[in-house]
Structure formats: C-alpha cells, structure tokens
Amino acid sequence: MIFHVNHKTYEVDLVGHETLLEVLRDKLGLTGTKTSCMESECGACTVMIGGKGILSCITLAANVAGEPITTIEGLADGENLHPVQQAFLDYGAAQCGFCIPGMIMASTALLTQNPHPTREEMEYALDGNICRCTGYLKIFEALREAGDKMSQLKAPRESALYQYIPAVSSTP
C-alpha cells in the first residue's frame, strides 16, 4: 500500500492489522513518534493527517493509506524549525521529551485551526496528551508564542510534492 508521510511516498506491504504507529516506527524507521500506553490514553503517538491530530496507536494503517500524514520528523522546513518546535525549545516546554513529539503534533493541529486559542481551549486540546515532567505550564506559554508566529507567517508552506521512494521491506 502507498503511504504519503512527510511529503514522501512509501510503498509498504501490510499483513492487514498493522496500526499506523507500527508502520511509522517499525517499517519506515520514523521512531520520533512514541507511545507510552498503546491504548490511546497518553497521546504520545499523535501524528497529523491533513492538519488534524490523530492517535496512530489506534489507527489502522490501511485506513489512512494515501492520505497526507505528517510526523514530528516532517514538521521542520529543512534546518528551520517549525514555530511550534522553536517555541517548545525556547520556552523550556520539553524536559525528558518522550511525550513531546505527540504534544507538538497536537499543538500544531490546534494552532493550525486556531492560532490564538484561549488557555481553556489549549487545556482541552492537549488534555489527551500526558506529560509527567513539566506540569504543562511551559507548554501553554510555548503555544501562545507559536500561535503568534504562525499567524504572522505570510507565505503558506509549499504544498505536498511527493517524491517516490521504492518499496520498503515489510516481511512480517
């Protein structure tokens, strides 16, 4: 099956029951996406499909084949960090960092739709992402900053230009 991940196209053989998380981490080697529970409670596996955050640990990979998937590895523009990544770095919003890929993807999904969320909107949007280190406050600060930056950015980022990558081995 064909997967469009981070503006690249991959052909992956599936048994059928693989989750998107398994495809990303085990078949494509994109280990930036984490999981802490494997049962949709922690949010560490959040990735974006077409600008919306989804939990890759409970998403059947076959169901999202062909859709534009963005993971933490695909957020930066070359060496330039995405405003959300930059703000997380600048505001000390990451400590151990294990929840951060999911947290950044959920934050980006929120800010893409609503660049100036209220504190309450941030709390609701991120309530599915558990962070044990930070107490969330620095994450809220980072979101405020990133939202401002994102709404200032005039030129939208280059849309998906898929480059074909030959089949990735997928022996079960």
Place this chain on the structure above:
Amino acid sequence: MVQTINKDLVNPVGKSVPKIDGKGIVTGQIKYVFDVSLPNMLVGKMLRSPHAHARILSIDTSKAEKLSGVKAIVTAKDTHLIKFGSNEYFFPHTVDQLPLEDEKVRYIGDEIGAVAAVDEETAEEALKLIDIKYEVLPAVFDMEEAMKPGAPAIHEAMNNIAVILPVNFGNVDRAFKESDYIREDIFRTQPAAHCSMEPHVCVGQWETFSNKVTLWSSSQAPFKCREALAKCLKMDLNDVRVIKLAVGGGFGSKLEMMPMDFAACVLSHKSGGLPVKITYTREEEFSFSRRKHPMIYKIKSGIKKDGTIMAITGEVIADGGAYCSYGPTVIAAAIMRIFMVYKIKNFRISGYRVYTNNPISGAIRGFGGVQSGFAIESHIDMLAKGIGMDPMEFRLRNATDPNMVTINKMYLTSNGLKECITKAAAAADWKNKYSKMRNQCRGIGIAVAADVMGSKMYKSHESAGSIVKVEEDGSVYLFTGAADTGQGANTALSQIAAQELGVSYSRIRCKSGDTEITPFDTGSFASRVTFISGNATKRAATDAKKQILNVVAEEYKLNPEDLDIIAERVIHKKDSSVLLNFDKALDLCYSFNYGRQIIGRGSYNPKTTPVDFRTAEGNVSGSYGFEAQIAEVEVDKETGHVRIIKMWDAHDIGKAINPQGVIGQIEGSIAMGIGYSLYEDLKFKNGRVVNANFANYRLPKAIGMPEIETILIETIDPEGPFGAKGMGEASLLPTSAAIANAIEDAVGIRVKELPMTPDKILKALKEKEQTTPQTATESQQ
C-alpha cells in the same frame, strides 16, 4: 575552528539557555533505548508469578523450548543465585532479591524467568507453555497485619520487619511535661506510581568471543546498574558496559538494576549473542516496576504557648512489599528530614519497614519526604491552630538557621528557609487571605520542606567524575557519568563547564552515562547532580583551562597564575586586558611546537559523614536546599471537589544555573504533588494492581493546571558550583500538606489520608456538620 560560536551564550551560568539536546527532542531525532533496534534483535518477555506467595516446586520449559521462533529461555538454574539490593553497605541483610527467583515467589509478578523469541507474539505464547508447579502459601497484604506474630513469614525477618530505625534525641518525657499544648495525629498515605512516559526498557547483547556484555538501559544510574549486574553475573566491572541514551523520565523508578536488565543479558548469552530487547508494557510498569511506599505516620508533639516545639515522638510504618529495594533509606529519610527544617531538641520516632506480599516499594521522587511532608506539615498546622497562632508565623519561629548544626549533626551552611517563608507569604498575600476567605469556601495553606543534594547513605563514597576535552578546532567535549533523565543535567553541567572554561555554551558537546567511556558517577537521585557532578565538572574545566594557560604563558613568557580565560578571551587578571582570543590560544596548544592535548579532569566527593543508623547521626549531604510552598484552594461543598486556584513556591536553590530549567522542575514537581494529593492512587486487590492503566490511574492533565508563581532565592552556597545547590525533589515534598492546610482553612475539615478525594472531603464535611451543626466558623462570617 568551530563553525558557529554564539557570542550570546558566553558566561552562560544564570542564563536560561536552551536544553543542549533540545533540538533533538523537538524534531524527534533524539534516540531513547525505546527506539533502539539492532540487526537480528530478539524480543524478550519476563515470566512472572501469578501468586502473591508460593513455593516453586518445579519448572518445566520443554514445551516452550520446542515452539518455533523461541531462541532462549532462562530461569534461576541458569544463574549464579546471587542476590542484589540497594543498600549493601549499611544494611547487608536487606540484599534480598534474586534476579530470577528459584524457590519462592513473594508477590504477583515476581520474576521467575524470561523468554527471547523472534517476535512478541511468540515470546508471549512461549510464556504460556512454561509449566510451573506451585505450593500456594498464605499471603499478607496489610502492613499492620504483617507485623503481628503468626503472620505468614515472607523472608526470614522477625515479624516481617526488614528494618527498624529507632531515632532518639534529648529527653522527650521531660519536654512533654514542660509543654503547654500536646496533640497526636495519625496520617496515612497511598501507594502511587512514577509513570515515567518512557517505560522500563533495555537491550542486552553478549559478545560471546570475549565474554563481555553491553546493556543499553533506560537508567537513572548506569554505574549502579553496572555494579549490580556485574555482581549477579559474576563478572568484572569492566566486562559489563551499561549505556544510557536519552531517558524518558525516571522519577526514581529507574534507579536500580531490574531483573529485566539481568534477563536481557543472560538471554543474549544463551541465544548465542543475539541482542535481546525487553520493553515493559504500561500494565507491567504499573504492576511490577516499583511503587511509592504507603505509610502510616503516627506523630505526637508538645509545644509551648509561644509556639516553640518542645518534643516530637511517633512511629512510622512503611509497606515495603516483597523486597527491600531502597526501603531502608526511604524510611530513614522519612524520619530524618524534619531536622533540616525545624530546630528540634527532643525527638523519638521509630521507623518500621515491613515486608508484605504486595509489589515492591522503592525509590520515588521525594524519597519518603512526600509521605512525611504530608504528615508532619499537616500536624504542624494543627499544632499552630491549637495555640491560636498563625501557622506561617509558627513555622518562622521554629525554622532552622544558616550555619547551624542540627541535633543529628547535619551541617546546615547556606539556609534560606526563613526568607522562603516570608517571600512566599508576601507573594501570596498571606496576611490578607489566611482565615479570611471562608465565606467563599476558599482557603490558603502553607508548608515548608528541605532536601539533601546527595545522600551519604549508600556507599563509602558518592563521588562524581568529569572530563573536559578541548579539541584542536576549539570544540569542547564534556564527559560526565551523571545521568540526564530529562531534568536537564547535561544542560546545567555544560553551562558550568562553559562558564568555568571561559567559553561560549555553544562550543560544548556533552556525552553522559556510558560506563565504558565516561567517568564514574553514582547517578541521578537525591537532587545531587548539579551540586556533586557540577563540582566535578567545574574542576575538570578548571584543569583544562590551566593546561591552556600554561601553554600561553610559556609562549609569552608570563606567569600562568596572572592569566585567566573569560568570555572567549585570554586576559591579564590584573587589568582584564586581552592577550589573545580563545581560538588563538587553542591554535597554540595544538601547534607544531607545543602539540599539547587539552584534557581536564575533575573529581568531587562531598564533605559528608556517613549516617550512623544506630544513632541517626551524620552529615548526610554537602549542602541543603529549602523551600516554602503556599496553596490557595476552593472547595465545592456539594461535590467535594477541590479546585486549586494558585500555588506559590519560594525555593532556596543557592544559585540558578539555568532559571528556566529550575522553574520547569518546580512546576513539574508541583503538578506531580497535586496528583499525589488529590487523586493518584494505585489500587490493589489481594496483591494485584487493579488500575494498571492511564484510564483508571488518573494523572495530572492539561485541564485544570493551576497558575504557579515561583520565587527563586539565591543564597549562593559556599560549597556549590557557582553557589548552586541541587533541586528537583524538594518542591514535591510540601505540596500535599499545603493543599490539606488550605482545605482546612477553606471549610474547616482536616483530611489525614491521601489522596484527598471528593468522597473523603464529603465524609469529613458531614462529620463536621454532625459534631458542630450551629457553630461552624464560616456560618459566623
């Protein structure tokens, strides 16, 4: 020449520079052991006891061995039957756990063996095929029941008491007679979980030709892990290599070698050197890793009318579960912390660390201080109330001072406790709020705490070592044995190295926690890294700087003592005039004529004295940190729900090496403290965890996080690197009591059991109504 020197990052100490590994984190490129995948790697799974207490009669692995895809199975017969424990130096009898049990299992989940197979499904299938015959024994799950004569004997300890710690100073009987007010309270705290987001995970690989083993482990203390591993494997330290990568949180749970670490190595050996990865599921993490000691804390105190504490007595019982782990130290810390906080002359508290057939209680952020903090600081509030004194004033009256020796011979040097109390009170507007918001069911509560930075409770030394290597191109490598678990150790140590060497932080690369490459360090615990590893790093940077200045002095025929390196320049000390810049100095060191490699080394062992556990005397830490915390809450009398409106935290951290990192630690601690105070509770039924997932074990989440105001008090510690002290645990210690005290101020009820859930609040409100229907204080306002 290093490509980009960020001039903004010279003199980095005291600046909120970004985390040294921050870009890796936000781009997902940083690697955790969770992400490690090696060619032909096998999946390992632990074989666990389904019984809380049973004798193992026989183990038959033959069926499992025949299953296709199974590569190795290990049980106790493949091992040397050497026990491990966490406090061999002071309590040799508490070394009580075998990596794989051979005769008896003592809790549900006790490790008996392990399987390595080509995939997870096969490994799990193989576990089911292993046939074990047990003789089920009577089990005991309640700590007080376990202490009674006739209770099932879990180990050989009399009445299942693994450790008794009697702490006794002064004359409490006389002091009680001289007291004007005496009260006694009993507090209970719950078992709780660490919940680091990266579960326990390890990869073991045996080199069959040389009989060496490498373990990649998500560890807070790689050198401690190596020590236990080498002991249990009967190998030399240098034949065992433990490597930590980025660690996704630990909070104390990753401080020990776990049976899984041992099993991964032995499985790899048995499978001919194939790497074996064992990853805990979240359920295993909750059920079989380590948990917080539940405690019963009985405390009785006598005070004078003016608020002076005269005597404290009591008894602490801790449910240790099946093995000792860090229990001896936890119980000691739960008793002895109070001496850092209050001036006490007469004291008698005995601690009992009890075996039960519950999962193992061990180290967790706060090390007994969360439990004792809740008990003591709640009790102190009630004492103050008993004599009609403002609880904030009461604490100020009894607080310890700088440069004093406590009754148990701790040397408190820098001590900002009183300043913490007054500054927190001022920020929270204490005087105008305390006892004045009851008509809105709002209240404010204060609690104080102190913490060590390092702990002379384990080994003959607790030194740290660092190497600062300056390369030809001017880049600087810091090698430290300290284990960054996400708290920012690598960042703070790099800042210290850059500051001392006189260069920009952007030059530093940090390599930490690889037992074959980096110098020894006991690990990340007891808030020790900034203080102890920081001092070692500073010394290594001083040494490197001296080596550079010697070359410069030789070339220019100057005295090296007259030179220094500050902000990327070699200067004359007397007038700060610039002699040459850092890169030019390096060119000289590595020039044709000199060719001198710059390799600075530093070692630091804090000035402590080991605790004598017969008397509880000893200067356990090289310095001490202090803090005061205030909570403002609102209680919904209909639902029992407690809303935290705001928290204030004034913290004596000596000197903030990285203020943003310090504040991050405080906020994270308080969030964890709120969880432990209001809802986190690991629930058990006959020794089995019944809420082993994030859905049923509630953690602090984004919704409802209160505002936190932090006040950093910089007392510039005489011994700390640039005056810095350790921190990271202290902020968790007073939170439960601050909230409990605020609840009492709000609605006049006292909850003495954690977590303070709505049902407990409602029950207490009902009881209060029944006893004082007309005279409730809030109805008067």
